[in-house]
Amino acid sequence: MIYQLHIELEGSSPLVWRRIQVPANYTLYQLHMALQGAFGWENSHLFEFIERQSPRATRYGVPSAEDPDEDVVDARKMKVNEYFRVTGQECHYIYDFGDYWKHKVIFEKSEAKEAGAPFCIGGAGACPPEDVGGIHGYYEMVETSKTPSCNDWQEYRQWLGLVEGENWDAKFCSIREVNKRLSLLG
DSSP: OEEEEEEEETTOSSOOEEEEEEETTOBHHHHHHHHHHHHTOOSOSOEEEEETTOTTOOEEEOOOSSOTTSOOEEGGGOBHHHHOOSTTOEEEEEEOTTTTEEEEEEEEEEESOOOSSOEEEEEESOOOOTTSOHHHHHHHHHHHHTOTTOHHHHHHHHHHTOOTTOOOOTTOOOHHHHHHHHHTTO
């Protein structure tokens, strides 16, 4: 059984989103790793899943060894098919509590087919690089990219790892590249 999820980076413009399929028996931690691959994040920061529209919602992440009283349930012990119970159910996935990348995750459907690894079937938008300064830092980078002669853009180009003559498009998402990263999780 697979679960199909639509994930969008809230506040992004142009909108950054992915549609992925994951094995239903994945844990939320494995889903976190799939989201890292789908968005091109580097898994350098903490994360949590939390229900939308619920002020007292349970938070799922990796409990802190330094703070065992912290109110976080171990994401390695909750299965995707136990967490997402109803088509259309939504949650937030927060990545990097400093930059605070907030994603809306929507459970679209389940299908009776097998998958050994997560798979991306759609998406748009270039994911922001790690530590760019949150959504406002990303906006600044996107705006700066519109002025290629700007010194700040040259610094962003280096940060993005672009070589001479290579372009960056904030609206572009390579599904092929996303699936290459996701295949490593199989």
